[in-house]
Amino acid sequence: DAKTTQPPSMDCAEGRAANLPCNHSTISGNEYVYWYRQIHSQGPQYIIHGLKNNETNEMASLIITEDRKSSTLILPHATLRDTAVYYCIARPDTPLVFGKGTRLSVIA
């Protein structure tokens, strides 16, 4: 599995876009980039995943660089409910293996 590197913590003002970076410089061609988040004392929640192209859904956008060595998860209008630990995972298939993630704090 490709090792991923994320900042341990980030703050974001409520209503602003939250941009969470992830470095996966050793990613292989068949490894997808997955993003999950975990709100305190809950199970992880799927956000989005992609292989090469940028992806968007109702929750977020995923921007993957052309060389696939890094990606950014964008929450376009962060709310207090988006406060959570966000995990970036590069993996060809299940099961997912979690790193330490980024603790995002959305501040009013």
Place this chain on the structure above:
Amino acid sequence: GAVVSQHPSRVICKSGTSVKIECRSLDFQATTMFWYRQFPKQSLMLMATSNEGSKATYEQGVEKDKFLINHASLTLSTLTVTSAHPEDSSFYICSAPPGSGTETQYFGPGTRLLVL
């Protein structure tokens, strides 16, 4: 999206007793389910893969005789913590992919186990 449930959500037990945790896929069939454990302020750690109709496969360092896994049907996997000790106190989370290949995993809400 696909829904995974767990029962119970919280359990407190005495040291030396066994505790069973159920994981159900509510709107899809899961030939494979995964069990994770999470200690406070740490990330999720994969414990084992539960396979319907066959033996579970365990990650290195996880005792298969202590953490018994039974995947009796396409919608139910159970994890039994046998002879629980206080160090087994943790947050146990199950997960299942709704399909094969590159499908995402859906996670249950977790079960918090406290062993006294």
